[in-house]
Amino acid sequence: xxxxxxxxxxxxxxxxxxxxxxxxxxxxxxxxxxxxxxxxxxxxxxxxxxxxxxxxxxxxxxxxxxxxxxxxxxxxxxxxxxxxxxxxxxxxxxxxxxx
Numbered sequence: 001x002x003x004x005x006x007x008x009x010x011x012x013x014x015x016x017x018x019x020x021x022x023x024x025x026x027x028x029x030x031x032x033x034x035x036x037x038x039x040x041x042x043x044x045x046x047x048x049x050x051x052x053x054x055x056x057x058x059x060x061x062x063x064x065x066x067x068x069x070x071x072x073x074x075x076x077x078x079x080x081x082x083x084x085x086x087x088x089x090x091x092x093x094x095x096x097x098x099x
Contacts, residue, residue: 004052004089006038007081013037015048017055025051028060038078045075056089069096 004022006015013036015022024035024047036051037044049071053063074084074092 001086003085005083022051025054028054028064038075041072041076046071049075056086
C-alpha cells in the first residue's frame with residue numbers, strides 16, 4: 001500500500017509518494033504552471049489529482065478521465081498538510097462511482 005503526503009514549506013507545496021517526490025505528470029497534461037496545490041478547485045489541485053490518479057491507477061487514460069471529479073471530491077477538500085493511503089484513494093474513487 002502506498003502512502004501519499006502533502007505539506008507546505010518555504011519552497012511551496014510538496015507532495016510525496018512513499019517518501020519520494022510525486023511526479024506531476026506534465027507529460028500527460030500540463031494543467032498548472034506552478035505545480036501542485038490543494039484545498040480549493042483550480043489548476044494546481046487539478047495537477048495534483050491527475051498525478052495522484054496516474055500513480056495510483058497505473059492507467060494514464062483513466063487518470064485523464066477522472067481527474068476533474070476526483071479533484072472536486074477529494075483534493076479540493078484536503079487540509080494544509082495531509083496524508084492519504086492507496087485505500088483512501090480507492091474509497092474516494094468508489095464514492096465517485098456512486099454519485
